Amino acid sequence: MKIEKPKGTRDFYPQDMAWQNYITDAWRRVSIRHGFEEVDGPIFEKLDLYKVKSGDGIVSELFSFRRENGTTDFALRPEFTPTLARMVADKANSLPKPVKWFTIPNLCRAERPQRGRLREFLQWNVDLLGLEGELADAETILVAVDFLRELGVTPEHVRVKISHRDVVRNILIKLGVAEENILDAFNLLDRRDKMEVEDFEKAAMKLGLDEHRVQRFQEACRSRYRTGSLGSLCKAIGMPEEDVKELQELDDKLHALGIAEWCEYDLGIVRGLAYYTGVVYEIHESSGAERALAGGGRYDNLINLFGGPKMPAVGFGMGDVVLSNLLRDKGLIPENVAPRPDVYVIAVSDAGSEKVLPLIADLRAKGLHARFSYKTTKNMGRLLKEAVGSKAKFACILDDAEATAQVKNLDTQEQVEVGIDEIAKYLHENL
């Protein structure tokens, strides 16, 4: 009987796993050097945890279950933020501030798979809590940008699109959108690029905007502004600079951190969910072809909502699927992401064969990644080919010589004779 793997899941063969590790290693390395500490939580939570902030609408898109004869509903985690909020709320008073945490959870969502979206995926989360001011927002953006830079991505490849929920809300209200229609208006903004202009206008008018105001709505939210030009943004949409002072502070910090050229303001970015409270941002491939590479923003009410104190919070998530698409399309996949063996031991005579296993054990005990051939052939050409195929840095050739071996650098083709007892030392010095 053949059982297929569940829809939208992946099997990780060695090559796939090496690639996955390449990404997660970089996520971890970059997080740590920016002063973030790794955390994790359960892979499933009580279903209620996901209802607190999102409501029931989201429930159909998650994998939920109940133990046989049990009474509690659980769900595989579709995101990490609720778990994080719970963890922070639980120990809010004893955690040193600010809280700088990162995590690399696998998440599950019961959606139909398509490009850039699977039912199980990895998502890097970086969150900074308990720090007032826009430096916090800027620092999370810095972490994301630094990561992308580390993998060879440039400002030409991607744009960090920044917006602010209150700014957009102000514009909408000034244009005459009623308070109770604000979320619908956000939603409309979010989808604007997928809609025909006519449909967009029709939907906008439903929210209470006349023809003239739809036009201004369009102008305000479809334009992009460079960093350092918030003044002209205000002028263009007729807004006092006072109303964008948080964005201005963020702007200053982005310049101070040297990442302003990666960023731009795009008031069409609002993010889907209701819990964001201030700055929101998404990272997109420049042409806009892919879905968002990362998304985040400020959620100052969430810790409070989960029973903790009121605490400022900002963070983002980046999924591995869209990231991999981007890196592949931009030709940014390194040739070797799997670990290279330090040395490949081969025997080209019967006497040499006797020495293989003791040498292998010795090399490995001394911390070297050492491999050998399971074949019985003594054909040196064939064995060297196998060594090269393994991507080993050195080959160690054992022959009839009593106490020495030939150690060959497979990259440079240099070959030297080394005493068998000295091989580990030689390799450590020359790797």
Place this chain on the structure above:
RNA sequence: GUGACUGUAGCUCAGUUGGUUAGAGCACCGCGUUGUGGUCGCGGGGGUCGGGGGUUCGAAUCCCCUCAGUCACCCCA
């Protein structure tokens, strides 16, 4: 949940208006080239042609259904 497209070996694909026992390259396994690199040569395993039904003397090929995958919509935490 809706729609479009695609299913032949692990991968990329051939396969004549329907006609013998379904093929190639790469990959994998083995051997040889009797001691220095991705060669070359020989050999091998592996496919109920996604599955089921139908038309036909005969189906990978034509028709219907179904399953899976991809992409788009919905949604996107």
